Amino acid sequence: VSVTFPRGFQAAGITAGLKPSGRPDLALLVADQPCEAAGLFTTNAYPAAPVKLSRSRLAAGGKVKGVLVNSGDANAGRGTTGDRDALSTTAAAARALGVEPDQMLACSTGVIGGAFPAGKIEAALPELLGALSPDGGASFAESICTTDTVVKLAQAEVGDIRLGACAKGAAMVEPHLALATMLVFFATDAPTGSNDLGELARLALKPAFEELTIDGCKSTNDTVLLFASGAADAAPVQASSPRFDEMVDAARAMADSLTHQMAADAEGGTKVLLVDVRGGGSDAEAQIVAKAIANSVLVKTAIFGGDPNPGRFVQALGSSGVAFDPAGATIRLGDVVVFSGGAVSPGYDEGGAAHAVVSAPEITVSVDLGPGLGRARAVGCDLSYEYVRINAEYTT
């Protein structure tokens, strides 16, 4: 199931020997017939070679056969050599699948500036194609993982239309990596065009994934790809139709589920931190505040330690740079008001109420900035010894 829950897709995941660990590392998702596709990509000034390739192929229009994913090397920070390798591996996959080279997209995750194993990938293509199956979603989801400890899956039905998705991240890919790559694959059998699919991505997926912040680090490889096979027995879905709105709602719920799954599986993470902000001049301002709190290392270490001290949240709120009336803001841990009227609430932890909130595996911090229609959420996690260990102890 998962990404192959919708009709018209096949997927596979195998071990091609790209990872020293010997775990699955090469994956392929294809539509039975070239299909509609859309994507969202990292804004890092150093996008990896597969990001540039996929982005430019989608921008050129035309139908897409599928995507080749490897989880052994990021193919990033390699200049034109990286571009050549992204071209050659997707061309080899296209040849094997009998489609045009520009109908194949690519994603990679792994070491930045490493030696991309193009030869091993090309040599493994026959085995990979041989493993393709309409039930291949599970092994696909497993093969895109790096330090992930569980696969991340979501699916939904909207009338006769099916949606399926999987994701990896946003834990860092390997200890010696510089990035916390997120890869997300959405498939649907809705009969819809690539522009409508792009609109679905902007309305349902972009806002959800922008809420996620594991360590505030924007990867060179972050990618969200969407595919629509049109294989459902359903009327065409356009951005103006009610069915489209239902798909947006379903896709948003799937994306929210995936971001929670990723935050819960974050490297070294022991708790999920949700920061809800209301008020402020705009959603964008509310999001700056939410991220300032969710990314504060002082907040993250306090959450790890189960310390409800309101000062940490006050400090982070006050340092966001967003204009608001400080005396009109309220901070809640769960339902407990810990700060309002410019002062920490006396007795906020009476009966251990605030301690109980920050000791739970999922913690919601709510900030009301006072007047203003802004609204935003950040989905983050705590900062633990294990995070430091994973990212410090490995030495290249």
Added chain:
Amino acid sequence: VSVTFPRGFQAAGITAGLKPSGRPDLALLVADQPCEAAGLFTTNAYPAAPVKLSRSRLAAGGKVKGVLVNSGDANAGRGTTGDRDALSTTAAAARALGVEPDQMLACSTGVIGGAFPAGKIEAALPELLGALSPDGGASFAESICTTDTVVKLAQAEVGDIRLGACAKGAAMVEPHLALATMLVFFATDAPTGSNDLGELARLALKPAFEELTIDGCKSTNDTVLLFASGAADAAPVQASSPRFDEMVDAARAMADSLTHQMAADAEGGTKVLLVDVRGGGSDAEAQIVAKAIANSVLVKTAIFGGDPNPGRFVQALGSSGVAFDPAGATIRLGDVVVFSGGAVSPGYDEGGAAHAVVSAPEITVSVDLGPGLGRARAVGCDLSYEYVRINAEYTT
């Protein structure tokens, strides 16, 4: 010496029982005669009560007798109660010193939202005043410390003019605190006006302290205060005079020394990280890049682990949001080029050259963005287990 190196000042530091540890916690710096003064303050939306009080008294003009500092409680996040306590304690000090209440400034550092010990402070004033001495700079510097493991001192002479300074931070104040407060006190015996002193602060001190970033968290209490007694046997110094420029240079060198001392003593820090950026459209843009690298938790944990992997620096550089030509940027660790032309340099660690750089106690990362006259530095540190322990293990 230190802050009392210039003529015309006395200082003292005592133990008033504000800290559970029993270490010195109350300090006083006064000019023999009410003197010229200026200040720089945190931009946090929740400035502590003493920040508001000092800022408004300096803005009102007039001469200043000195500053009362306590290192037991931040007097922050307490609403109007905090304002009343800042007023009453400075009024009591002014009465004891025989000056007007608005001639006294205040600084605090410690718990946010705690119970400010105004009574203990007022009761300790006779002892504090009794300890005042022209040699009191050392005990003053000691009494403003919190988790600092060493005092931070600097001094200089410009002709017949003396400058002295001390600082605390930017380690967090106590494990259960939400802030990494920096307090800095500059004194000079130069005959100069408060406007010229303010200009000195903007030209020499502000840029230096803005380079410092221990954990990216902006305290509610950060304060830099400057005092000029005029007691030197020297001609008046105005912002237009060559002597003023010499003072600016000397003050900048002192401030640079203090930021290094603070970074080296950062909570849990084991290494100082200097990030130098050249190029980009402006100094402000270069500073965004420098801070993006110095504040990246992936860079900070890599530095802690002694890992020179260029990917971490590439990722941070690419995610700063500043516009530049990615192919034209170069990253160096010490003198070793690790990234240029959009690619990690092959063999960058030949002979262990890059490893040697990141294994040193002070590490310089240089980024050349290509064309552009921008220039900036960030002074930071690594992120260790000890940082997580200090900030997680304490539970209120």
